Amino acid sequence: MKPAEFFMRDRTLHPPAFDPGYKTSVARSPRLPLLTIQQTASEITGPTFGHGDFGALDNDLTMNFNHGGMPVGERMVLHGRVLDENGRPVPKTLVEIWQANASGRYRHKKDVYLGALDPNFGGCGRTLTDENGYYVFRTIKPGPYPWLNYVNSWRPRHIHVSVFGSSFSQRLITQLYFEGDPLIPLCPIVKTIPDPEAVQRLIAVMDLNASVPMDCLAYRFDIVLRGRRSTLFENRLEGN
Amino acid sequence: MAQTLNYLKESASQTAGPYVHIGLAPGAAGFKTFDQELGQVIAADGVPGERIRIEGLVLDGLGAPVKDVLLEVWQADANGIYPHPEDPRSSEVASGFRGWGRIITDFDTGLWSFETIRPGATPGRAGKVQAPHISFWLVSRGINIGLHTRMYFPQDSTQHAADPVLNSVEHAVRRQTMIATQTGPTTYRFNIRLQGDGETVFIDV
Numbered sequence: 001m002k003p004a005e006f007f008m009r010d011r012t013l014h015p016p017a018f019d020p021g022y023k024t025s026v027a028r029s030p031r032l033p034l035l036t037i038q039q040t041a042s043e044i045t046g047p048t049f050g051h052g053d054f055g056a057l058d059n060d061l062t063m064n065f066n067h068g069g070m071p072v073g074e075r076m077v078l079h080g081r082v083l084d085e086n087g088r089p090v091p092k093t094l095v096e097i098w099q100a101n102a103s104g105r106y107r108h109k110k111d112v113y114l115g116a117l118d119p120n121f122g123g124c125g126r127t128l129t130d131e132n133g134y135y136v137f138r139t140i141k142p143g144p145y146p147w148l149n150y151v152n153s154w155r156p157r158h159i160h161v162s163v164f165g166s167s168f169s170q171r172l173i174t175q176l177y178f179e180g181d182p183l184i185p186l187c188p189i190v191k192t193i194p195d196p197e198a199v200q201r202l203i204a205v206m207d208l209n210a211s212v213p214m215d216c217l218a219y220r221f222d223i224v225l226r227g228r229r230s231t232l233f234e235n236r237l238e239g240n
Numbered sequence: 241m242a243q244t245l246n247y248l249k250e251s252a253s254q255t256a257g258p259y260v261h262i263g264l265a266p267g268a269a270g271f272k273t274f275d276q277e278l279g280q281v282i283a284a285d286g287v288p289g290e291r292i293r294i295e296g297l298v299l300d301g302l303g304a305p306v307k308d309v310l311l312e313v314w315q316a317d318a319n320g321i322y323p324h325p326e327d328p329r330s331s332e333v334a335s336g337f338r339g340w341g342r343i344i345t346d347f348d349t350g351l352w353s354f355e356t357i358r359p360g361a362t363p364g365r366a367g368k369v370q371a372p373h374i375s376f377w378l379v380s381r382g383i384n385i386g387l388h389t390r391m392y393f394p395q396d397s398t399q400h401a402a403d404p405v406l407n408s409v410e411h412a413v414r415r416q417t418m419i420a421t422q423t424g425p426t427t428y429r430f431n432i433r434l435q436g437d438g439e440t441v442f443i444d445v
Contacts, residue, residue, distance in 0.1 A: 029382075031436075037445065108261065169388075201252065
């Protein structure tokens with residue numbers, strides 16, 4: 001197969017740059033239209049990663065900041081697949097996550113929330129998907145926390161997810177939420193997403209079959225990246 | 241009823257938030273978890289090419305530096321080859337060249353910088369040539385979906401005149417927003433303006 005473009009990104013599924021309900025976006029949002037280009041080698045390629053980049057505990061957030069004990073909170077497996085819009089698995093791609101601890105506090109020098117830091121929880125993990133696009137982490141369920149958008153705004157429990165895909169044009173950062181959280185429909189950041197079904201696709205579901213008896217529950221979260229054309233009639237990117 | 245197309249839909253973007261460093265650069269957040277952080281070396285020592293340093297600010301609509309932004313860059317080597325299996329010349333890419341970097345700011349000033357080698361020209365579509373450039377991707381609190389742009393080099397003006405992407409910018413004056421300023425023999429300045437006067441051209445890749 002000759003290199004072909006990725007599908008046009010459906011911007012109606014994504015938040016617009018400017019959403020006054022999320023106040024920080026107001027001064028940080030471009031106002032001029034994005035430049036439309038046809039993809040070149042610069043867009044259909046992207047960084048690759050190998051197992052040599054990782055340590056054995058990188059995907060276990062209950063252990064990768066161990067300072068003599070276990071972190072406090074609800075232990076959980078987070079797992080799922082990275083797929084493209086054609087439904088094909090995205091193998092060997094880097095998935096990175098970060099999150100608050102069970103108190104809703106981030107281990108970051110700029111976070112001053114009074115929720116307690118956990119001496120045994122860092123809050124970041126990373127892994128490569130396998131040949132079927134499957135990934136798995138072990139972590140603890142993050143807590144909700146307040147933030148000053150409006151005076152009484154609260155973030156629902158969430159985990160940040162960063163994914164690469166096979167090209168720089170597939171690069172995506174999103175957040176996953178948890179089924180049944182009453183804060184989801186109230187959140188100004190969730191509400192930047194204009195399509196209600198697109199919000200539902202960011203909500204992880206409890207997956208009892210994948211839980212570990214007497215150890216931890218599991219949540220399932222699939223991630224979809226842009227798909228790619230593979231027609232026989234190609235507008236070739238390379239050469240003539 | 242017509243047949244249905246069973247495509248999946250891309251997951252919606254959400255802001256990387258103020259604590260993006262925890263996940264992508266935990267050292268900057270103030271702690272160590274991983275033996276090695278990713279994206280710190282774009283071109284290892286010994287990779288052929290001209291060593292350069294690029295610095296800049298990301299500025300918001302009021303002209304204030306975005307101090308919590310995180311940038312990623314992607315570029316070809318000095319011969320214009322991407323280290324990726326779909327570059328037809330990838331078997332010839334310089335050893336030790338990863339082409340990808342992750343860049344964080346000084347939290348007090350918002351200034352960022354990185355070192356790399358100057359990329360070569362790369363093949364464009366239909367036999368055209370793209371002037372040397374580095375692809376940028378920015379995320380931060382308040383940015384709802386990552387922003388793509390490109391940085392070109394000021395000394396390549398002849399190649400800029402033939403670059404398909406630069407030339408597709410309708411208002412010629414805006415092309416300058418994608419061209420860095422040279423500040424020394426091997427140093428460049430590239431400020432990115434999110435909004436307002438001189439708003440950078442961002443690309444729907």
